[in-house]
Amino acid sequence: MGRVSFVLRLGIFSILMAWSVAGPALVRGADQAPQVPPLRVPVDQLDGIQRATIILDSYSYTPNHLIVQAGKPVELLLTSITTITPHNFLLKNEAAGLSIERDVGAGRTVTVQFTPMKPGIYPFYCDKKLLFFPSHKEKGMEGTLEVR
Numbered sequence: 001m002g003r004v005s006f007v008l009r010l011g012i013f014s015i016l017m018a019w020s021v022a023g024p025a026l027v028r029g030a031d032q033a034p035q036v037p038p039l040r041v042p043v044d045q046l047d048g049i050q051r052a053t054i055i056l057d058s059y060s061y062t063p064n065h066l067i068v069q070a071g072k073p074v075e076l077l078l079t080s081i082t083t084i085t086p087h088n089f090l091l092k093n094e095a096a097g098l099s100i101e102r103d104v105g106a107g108r109t110v111t112v113q114f115t116p117m118k119p120g121i122y123p124f125y126c127d128k129k130l131l132f133f134p135s136h137k138e139k140g141m142e143g144t145l146e147v148r
């Protein structure tokens with residue numbers, strides 16, 4: 001009886017030790033979204049357009065931080081890789097003359113063209129939501145357009 005209890009305690013102790021070593025690391029790993037560095041959108045040498053592709057998934061834009069130059073046209077290919085969930089792309093700033101609102105159906109690619117004139121940091125996001133659930137933006141589906 002005494003031996004069984006000792007083995008049992010040893011077992012619990014081992015589990016606790018394993019958790020204290022590996023547990024916090026696992027929790028940290030689960031919290032962190034994959035980090036993608038800001039994308040400096042290249043200018044096409046032939047037509048002068050700053051062209052980039054953004055992948056839309058539930059619930060993210062990849063890349064989620066794009067850097068473009070003011071005064072040159074931008075073309076974004078919004079490519080959804082979801083199979084059911086519809087998304088959209090909203091980028092609005094009245095002072096900067098930006099008013100973009102496009103739906104991107106599941107599995108679709110939509111092209112958005114605009115020319116940002118005013119340097120600044122402009123957020124974009126998806127405002128879709130299902131019933132009483134949090135919006136996609138609230139689930140992390142947002143990003144930043146940085147105009148320099």
Ligand SMILES: [Cu+2]
Pocket residue numbers: 059086087088126127128136141
């Ligand atoms: Cu969405």
